[in-house]
Every structure is written in C-alpha cells, then in structure tokens.
Amino acid sequence: MSTPLLLPQATTVGDPKVNIAIFALFVVATLAIVIRASRNNKSAADFYAGGRSFTGPQNGIAIAGDYLSAASFLGIAGAIALNGYDGFLYSIGFLVAWLVALLLVAELLRNTGRFTMADVLSFRLKQRPVRMAAAISTLGVCFFYLLAQMAGAGGLVALLLGIDNRAGQSVVIAVVGLIMITYVLVGGMKGTTWVQIVKAVLLVIGAGIMTLWVLAKYTFNLSALLGAAVDKSPAAGEKLLNPGLQYGATGISKLDFISLGLALVLGTAGLPHVLMRFYTVPNSREARRSVSWAIWIIGIFYLFTLVLGYGAAALVGPDAIRAAPGKANSAAPLLAYELGGEILLGVISAVAFATILAVVAGLTITASASFAHDIYGQVIKKGQVSGDGEVRVARITVLVIGVVAIVGGIFANGQNIAFLVALAFAVAASANLPTILYSLFWRRFNTRGALWSIYGGLGSAIILIAFSPVVSGKVDKKTGASLSMITDTGIDFSWFPLDNPGIVSIPLAFVLGIIGTLTSKEGTNVDKFAEMEVRSLTGAGAEKAVHH
C-alpha cells in the first residue's frame, strides 16, 4: 500500500490523459449505439417513449442508470467516508422510496398516460389549467436537477482532468452539454435509454470490483473494515459508526434530518424523469418488472457504496479526502487510485462523467417532452397538432434546454449542489406526489384541489428554500467561512431554520389538495373517473408498443 498520498500538493490524481481517453472511448461507443438504435425513430411515441418497446429488465437497468446520479455515487460514498453512518441514511431513503413507486404509482401511471406525468394528472380534471400546472412543476424539478448535475460536472473536471482554471472548466461543461444534446436529438428516448443502460452496467461493475477489492483487503470481514475506518479517523473516532455525526448536533438539525427523510422517501415517485421511463415499456406488467429490477440494482449499488465509503475512510483517510480539490466528492475516485492506480481511476472517472451525461440526457428529454406535448401541444394548440409537429417543437426545446443547462452549469460551477438535489426531491414530493395519488385514488378530487396542491407545494418548497440557511446566513462556527449559496456572510435574509423544506411543504401540499377540493363546487366527472379507474387497474385501452 502506497500511503500516504501526497495530495495537498497535487491538484489532480492519476493521469488526465488516461481519464480523457477512457471517457472518449465511452462517448464514441455509446454514440454508435445511439445512432444504431435510432434508425427507426419516426413517431412521437418513438421520440418520447422509445416506441414503448423496451423490456422490463432493460428499462429497470435504464431507470437505475437515470437514478444513480453523480450525487448518489460520488456524493454518498464521500458522505459515508467523512460523516460515517449519517451518509448511509441517505441511501436508505433513496432506496425505500422505490416501494412507493412500485406499489402505488408505476403500473397505474403506465396504464393511463401516454408520454408525460401531466397526461395522468389532467386525465379527469380540467385539461388546460392542470396540464399547465403539472408541466410547470415538471420543468421546475428538471431544471433544479439539471443544474445540480451540470454544476457537479465542473467540480469533477477539476479533480479528474487537472483543469483548475474556470475558463477551462467552462469549456468542459460546454462539451458535456453538446454531447448530451447530440445524444438526445439523434437518439430520442431510445438512444437516451441505451446510454443509461450502458452507463448503469459500467457503474455497477466498476463499483462492484472496487467493493470486492476493498473487502478482500480486510479478508471479507466487515467489522475489521469498520475498525480500520475508525482508526484512520481520529477526529470522528467511534462516532463514525453511529448515527448523529452530521445531523445529531442540535434539535434543529435533528428536525432537518426528518425533513430530509420525508422528502427522499416521497420524492422519487414524483420525479418526472423517473415517471416518464414507465412509458417506454409495452404494458403494466413490464412496468412492474422495471421497478423490481431497478430496486435490486439500486439496492445492491447502495450496499457497495457503504463499503466504498468506509473503505475510502480506512484506506485514503478523511484528511486526504478533505484536502483534495473535490472534497467529499473525491472519496470514490481517490479510493480507486489507491486500489488500482491510474487505470482504475480512469475507468471510475469515465463512469462518473458518463453518469452525468446519462442523467442530464434523461432530464432533457423529459423537460422537452413536457414542454412540447403538454404546453405546446395541449395548452397552446389545444391538441390540434400532429405528432410530427410536436416532435419538431420537442427537438427545438432540447436545444434550448441544452443551452440553458450549459450556461446554468457554468454559472453554478462550484455552488453547493446538494441543496439543488434536495430541492428537486422536495419539490417533486410536494408538488407532484399528492396530486398523483389523489387523482388515482380519490374520487372526489377536482381541479381546484390539483391546482392548489401543485402550486402550493411548488411555491412553498421554493420560498422556504430561498429563505433557508442554504441560500444565506449559514456560517461555519470554527472557521467563520460561509456555508451558504450567497458566500457574503454579511448578507443574511434566512428565517426558515431548516435546510430541507419537506417537513412543511409536503404536508401543506397534501392538505391544500383536500381543502381546494372540498371548497370547490366542481363535481366529479363520473365518466372520466370511471375510465381512469378501470384503465389504471385492468390496462384496458392502454397505449400499445410501436412495431416496426
């Protein structure tokens, strides 16, 4: 073992040329697959939903590829390495959340919708206002999630390619954005899905090899690994294995943890880019198999990150991780370098880049579908537009979103990305999930209930975040440095004490849905409700796969 790593001096580890070469290989290989897969892209169902012809296992792997973002690979491994057990809690929330999708949402959504989340929400309510609201919250969630991924790309570049000036990082962000735009324009949902499948397989294999490697160093004795991690972390010591290192400090931070737990477990089933993936399979049975496959892959992957996190603490050490350019996010790459040198680091770096690329592509196609299908096709043109016309608008939207993502990513480079992801989950759980559940299961639910719940959930989540310590006024007590988005410690307009708004905004959105419904005189459209209920459970009249 070659400890100690001389990290404080070096701005990068490994050989950037190797990292770039392996990443370029990935881009060329996936581009070839995308071009091959997209030869039959003709209709709107092809562009938005990959012809609905993916199998359950294929879609399940793609869902895992979409869900296991850079935040969950680099972020969780780093959080476990530095904060120990509290980092593990994230992955549990992210995993258990899938049961909500499996039991309550996936199949019913597949049976009633066509392309977007708004298809289901507006099914039996007043079309235009509800569709508009659902599209706005879809675009909102996608935007925050997209920004987080692009901002993360900047940090990753600093670590892996040795580019530490801002202009160079901006160029790389722009390149990542352009590759993503190419994938989505050429491949549509089919190409995007294949990128996610390839990436998920590489990610799980890469993490799996590293996990076995770490365990082998401790003769497959988990207790010995944990002991070594404690020994290497004198500051945290035994606390590394116990809950509370990060969140146990005060009553407020404990409450914050519950808020986060709520947003994580209820957010997944409201993420529009996850929901849209259920339309890429031919029927509800395949949607069920998709989620089942996704749960197994995501669960096993999070077990890997537990070992990788403690492995990074034991083999690299918290001081070296904190001193590296990407801080916590560099734990997994540093561990790869420690284990397998330049080559393994190059592979893991390429996989991390591929991760950002695949997630960004999935978000972009979701946002463009929502704009073209919901806002342009249904609200502006009132459904009087051909599928081709919609797809043309969707392609233009892809370009616009791609440019927004690049500019936003350059602007947000170096920002605190965790809060953007938490915001996306909190908005998804508050603005989307209540209306999805009410419209599927509550007969009386009506348009006002949907609008109040969506706008109330979206608005309260964003307002509470804006006036929370993540945006202004959070100061590190030891160093006096700002921990907020606005780094000027003189500016402090925060009055909401928690980092995550979920504990307020999620119950509020559920209650607003009830109050809005009960105060409205609008009756239930019994015919549409009957159609929705019967179709959702039996699959009658569901959109069929496209055969070429």
Add this chain to the structure above:
Amino acid sequence: MSDTRRAAGDPEMTTYRDVQLSPDFSELRRRFRRFVFPMTGLFLAWYFLYVLLADYAPGFMSTKIGGNINIALLLGLGQFVSTFAITLLYVRWADQKFDPDAKHLRDQIEGETQ
C-alpha cells in the same frame, strides 16, 4: 360524447362506467387496495421508526452487538432486506393473483378479437 369513454367488447359492458360498477371490477379493486395500502403503511411506518431511532435514540443505535457491528448498521441493512422482500412479495402476488383477473376483465372490455 367521446369514444374514449366507451368500452368496445362485451355488450353487457358498453361503457367504462358499466365496468366500474360491475361486481368483478369492485372485487379486483378491493383486492388491489387490500394488498397495497397496508403494505405501504407497513414499510412507511418501519422506515420512519428507523429514521426516528437514528435521530433521537443514538445511544441505543450505537450498542455494539459483535465486533464493530452495531444495532444501527443492522437496522439499516434491515431496511434493505425489507425493501427487497416487499418487492419480491408484491411482484409474485401481482403476477400470480392479480394479473389473471385483470386480464380477464381487460379482454371483456376490449373484445375477444383484439
């Protein structure tokens, strides 16, 4: 009157409303809800129990039960086990018990020819 409200198959069930009011469909819906609602309550309760224990009972969670393995780690891994188990249970139930009846109704609605 739009065609979408009309189911095409069995003359007894000419609209979705007829299907919705039929005893077969009521039974299907009852069985679905009787499986998924209690299961959802169960896993959410178990998840929040775990979150609250980690948050407010760190002493209990830190109890060692062998080597460096403590109750917190065991309960955390328990969340993985329960998630996998519920997934297996649901998929088996839905494939074997729910799908055949749903397909039966679907065939009636869409007509045997499709």
